[in-house]
Amino acid sequence: xxxxxxxxxxxxxxxxxxxxxxxxxxxxxxxxxxxxxxxxxxxxxxxxxxxxxxxxxxxxxxxxxxxxxxxxxxxxxxxxxxxxxxxxxxxxxxxxxxxxxxxxxxxxxxxxxxxxxxxxxxxxxxxxxxxxxxxxxxxxxxxxxxxxxxxxxxxxxxxxxxxxxxxxxxxxxxxxxxxxxxxxxxxxxxxxxxxxxxxxxxxxxxxxxxxxxxxxxxxxxxxxxxxxxxxxxxxxxxxxxxxxxxxxxxxxxxxxxxxxxxxxxxxxxxxxxxxxxxxxxxxxxxxxxxxxxxxxxxxxxxxxxxxxxxxxxxxxxxxxx
Numbered sequence: 249x250x251x252x253x254x255x256x257x258x259x260x261x262x263x264x265x266x267x268x269x270x271x272x273x274x275x276x277x278x279x280x281x282x283x284x285x286x287x288x289x290x291x292x293x294x295x296x297x298x299x300x301x302x303x304x305x306x307x308x309x310x311x312x313x314x315x316x317x318x319x320x321x322x323x324x325x326x327x328x329x330x331x332x333x334x335x336x337x338x339x340x341x342x343x344x345x346x347x348x349x350x351x352x353x354x355x356x357x358x359x360x361x362x363x364x365x366x367x368x369x370x371x372x373x374x375x376x377x378x379x380x381x382x383x384x385x386x387x388x389x390x391x392x393x394x395x396x397x398x399x400x401x402x403x404x405x406x407x408x409x410x411x412x413x414x415x416x417x418x419x420x421x422x423x424x425x426x427x428x429x430x431x432x433x434x435x436x437x438x439x440x441x442x443x444x445x446x447x448x449x450x451x452x453x454x455x456x457x458x459x460x461x462x463x464x465x466x467x468x469x470x471x472x473x474x475x476x477x478x479x480x481x482x483x484x485x486x487x488x489x490x491x492x493x494x495x496x497x498x499x500x501x502x503x504x505x506x507x508x509x510x511x512x513x514x515x516x517x518x519x520x521x522x523x524x525x526x527x528x529x530x531x532x533x534x535x536x537x538x539x540x541x542x543x544x545x546x547x548x549x550x551x552x553x554x555x556x557x558x559x560x561x562x563x564x565x566x567x568x569x
Contacts, residue, residue: 263394266392267392292339304404308412347371360381388406445526456474464512477543
């Protein structure tokens with residue numbers, strides 16, 4: 249009995265793998281037309297289905313919205329009771345139905361024709377009403393379902409995968425970046441992974457600025473006061489010219505006893521690690537580990553020497569959780 253249960257589970261997955269292989273080879277010019285049409289949509293993308301396909305429609309719609317394409321899902325059944333009013337002529341309508349002949353779709357199809365709403369159909373039946381009525385026809389393969397061949401499993405898997413493929417291709421087409429994604433996901437673990445230097449940097453009076461002509465006496469006071477383990481060396485124009493760290497101080501004291509009256513510019517490192525404010529914190533951390541350093545300067549795009557913030561590795565680790 250135990251082995252039989254395992255075999256059943258594996259056979260369900262095997263059928264879905266076969267279905268996905270078939271789906272991969274069904275990607276054609278219609279897929280490209282779909283993505284191009286959605287990229288030009290001036291209003292909303294409405295995704296609609298019946299039963300299990302309706303659940304898939306909700307997921308596809310949510311994915312589209314999360315990657316910058318305004319979208320919502322509606323039930324084909326509810327469309328006969330007022331929800332058709334949510335569809336406007338500037339929208340694009342995606343209808344999903346494995347058979348393409350579901351009775352609930354009839355009113356939605358007729359409404360889209362009458363109001364000249366662009367209709368994209370996802371179906372597996374070339375002879376269906378949905379196939380014949382769609383402006384863009386996304387024909388998905390006929391696949392074998394699990395559970396005596398009658399339970400919607402393989403078919404819903406490929407519907408979902410087609411939706412994901414459309415959403416990601418559309419994301420690429422619209423040059424939707426990680427930073428754009430972050431704007432739509434301000435909370436949760438995804439947002440933490442997409443934090444930028446500008447999100448967590450220390451700014452203004454928290455930055456340990458020291459003029460390059462200052463003597464070590466004053467520089468060391470600022471180093472101790474700010475407690476970051478480094479100071480930002482700037483010239484008379486306020487532009488970065490170097491960095492001086494706790495490590496630099498230790499090395500200097502090994503060579504010289506009296507350093508209070510020495511100018512700090514003679515002992516600074518002239519190539520500090522600097523990042524643009526939109527650099528992902530995760531990428532900064534990788535670079536810090538490679539370089540075996542603990543600090544970074546942050547600048548605005550276009551002027552690498554105009555420092556607007558600083559980062560310490562401890563601060564980065566605290567804000568990456």
